[in-house]
Amino acid sequence: MQAKDFVDLLSAASTDPAIVPLTGLCNALRELNSKTDLTPQSLMERINSPNAVEFLKQVFQRAMQTKMSNIVNRIPPDLLKFFKNVWLEDCSECVLNEALQETFKGSGGKSSRASVKIDLIYEIKQKTIHSIDLVDRRSPDQKLAQKHIEIIKAGDFLSRLPACVSIYLNKKDTDPIDLAKYINQKFQNDSIVDITVFVTVKRFPCRLIAYRVPQELSDKRRREANKEAQRKGQAPKAKILNRLDFTFFLTNVPKEIWQAEVIGTIYTVRWQIELIFKSWKSGLQINYLKGTNKHRIRCLLYAKLISVVVLNAVYNLLDWYAQKLGREISLYKVMNWLKRDNKIGTIIIHGLSCKFMMSLIHEIPKTLCKDIRKRKTTQTCLEQGVSFEDLYAEYIKNKKLIAA
Numbered sequence: 014m015q016a017k018d019f020v021d022l023l024s025a026a027s028t029d030p031a032i033v034p035l036t037g038l039c040n041a042l043r044e045l046n047s048k049t050d051l052t053p054q055s056l057m058e059r060i061n062s063p064n065a066v067e068f069l070k071q072v073f074q075r076a077m078q079t080k081m082s083n084i085v086n087r088i089p090p091d092l093l094k095f096f097k098n099v100w101l102e103d104c105s106e107c108v109l110n111e112a113l114q115e116t117f118k119g120s121g122g123k124s125s126r127a128s129v130k131i132d133l134i135y136e137i138k139q140k141t142i143h144s145i146d147l148v149d150r151r152s153p154d155q156k157l158a159q160k161h162i163e164i165i166k167a168g169d170f171l172s173r174l175p176a177c178v179s180i181y182l183n184k185k186d187t188d189p190i191d192l193a194k195y196i197n198q199k200f201q202n203d204s205i206v207d208i209t210v211f212v213t214v215k216r217f218p219c220r221l222i223a224y225r226v227p228q229e230l231s232d233k234r235r236r237e238a239n240k241e242a243q244r245k246g247q248a249p250k251a252k253i254l255n256r257l258d259f260t261f262f263l264t265n266v267p268k269e270i271w272q273a274e275v276i277g278t279i280y281t282v283r284w285q286i287e288l289i290f291k292s293w294k295s296g297l298q299i300n301y302l303k304g305t306n307k308h309r310i311r312c313l314l315y316a317k318l319i320s321v322v323v324l325n326a327v328y329n330l331l332d333w334y335a336q337k338l339g340r341e342i343s344l345y346k347v348m349n350w351l352k353r354d355n356k357i358g359t360i361i362i363h364g365l366s367c368k369f370m371m372s373l374i375h376e377i378p379k380t381l382c383k384d385i386r387k388r389k390t391t392q393t394c395l396e397q398g399v400s401f402e403d404l405y406a407e408y409i410k411n412k413k414l415i416a417a
Contacts, residue, residue, distance in 0.1 A: 014042070014049045019059070020072055021045055023316035024323075025358035045362065061306045069315035076322040077142065092279055092395050095270050096169055099137045101283055104130045104148075105290040105300070107314075112305040118149055129314070131299070135286050140329050145318055147311075170219075171280060174261035176253070180221065181211040193255035196223055204402060207273035212263060220268070222276045224260045227405055231258045260401075277401025281391050292348040293321060297357070323361055324351065327373075331381060334374060340382040341392060347381050 022042050035053035042049055042056070051059075059065055093099055107129050109117050114127040134143040174180075179189035200206045206223040226234075234257040242249040262276050271279065293299040299317045302310050328347055335342040351357045359369070373381075383390065388407065389399065 274400040
């Protein structure tokens with residue numbers, strides 16, 4: 014078996030759960046290379062080895078280094094034009110067989126005892142993957158972000174305010190403030206609050222933006238918080254419930270660049286990374302990892318990630334072409350189209366032929382773009398500078414229409 018056969022086999026075939034069993038992999042291998050005729054036992058010995066893991070890891074890293082990261086120069090929405098890059102980071106969990114808990118420790122409790130997190134950093138201007146890391150499920154997301162702190166520059170940070178972060182009004186204050194109580198006392202008639210605060214025990218200066226949410230949304234949050242507290246046999250604290258009347262953001266971007274009214278709108282781009290994970294799970298079955306051998310699991314993971322890098326490059330090309338037509342490409346639709354008839358495997362094994370590319374281009378305006386709706390897309394909201402309060406109003410309006 015040639016090295017290319019091994020990469021093609023696992024990266025293409027493992028996206029289909031029906032082929033992952035060893036007999037299915039052996040059949041797929043014979044279709045790739047008629048001269049290769051391994052028994053399931055022989056193939057299993059290769060997959061379940063640390064050398065195979067290291068080999069696929071190096072292939073994945075090489076694929077990341079040579080990805081098509083600057084295919085075109087995009088014109089960014091006005092609210093993002095001041096920044097060379099816009100990075101999004103998030104994690105998604107893959108649950109594993111509990112027999113692997115010694116190697117892949119889960120969070121315990123009612124969750125799985127064995128799992129692994131995929132930590133992704135995505136650059137949305139060029140729609141490219143900056144990094145993908147496999148990490149322990151128990152690693153806090155905040156700690157993961159610190160690993161990539163070198164890509165963050167002064168004046169380009171935006172985040173939701175985590176409930177666990179302490180906020181101080183002055184750098185020398187010893188006690189954090191009750192944020193909701195303070196705002197209700199000092200800014201009781203304001204729907205948007207923009208103040209300078211100091212965060213964490215290190216007292217980093219930041220802008221804090223608070224949006225007072227509509228009553229319908231506040232009530233919904235409180236119902237969910239009470240339900241979750243009851244499930245844990247606890248009573249929610251009033252201090253925590255009061256914070257649900259607001260949506261909080263932290264940023265170090267100056268007011269001259271971003272006014273408080275659009276901070277929340279800009280943050281909605283973060284949902285793009287949620288759509289990426291959703292597409293990976295539905296289209297690539299990236300969270301389907303069957304087996305109890307740690308080397309097999311790692312091989313399958315790296316093989317799936319190789320597929321991710323290849324398909325992201327394809328998506329990048331399609332997105333560029335869709336923009337020429339004045340449309341927005343849908344990652345979810347692209348993944349579903351490629352999934353049919355094992356087109357994913359065809360691309361990974363044989364590459365992008367001219368005939369295949371023409372077929373893709375033909376499908377762009379018909380089936381691969383986002384639907385044209387009355388509701389504004391995230392990109393449209395950014396381009397038009399829609400205020401976050403208007404997005405709240407649209408959210409409540411849509412909820413009432415659905416209820417009716």
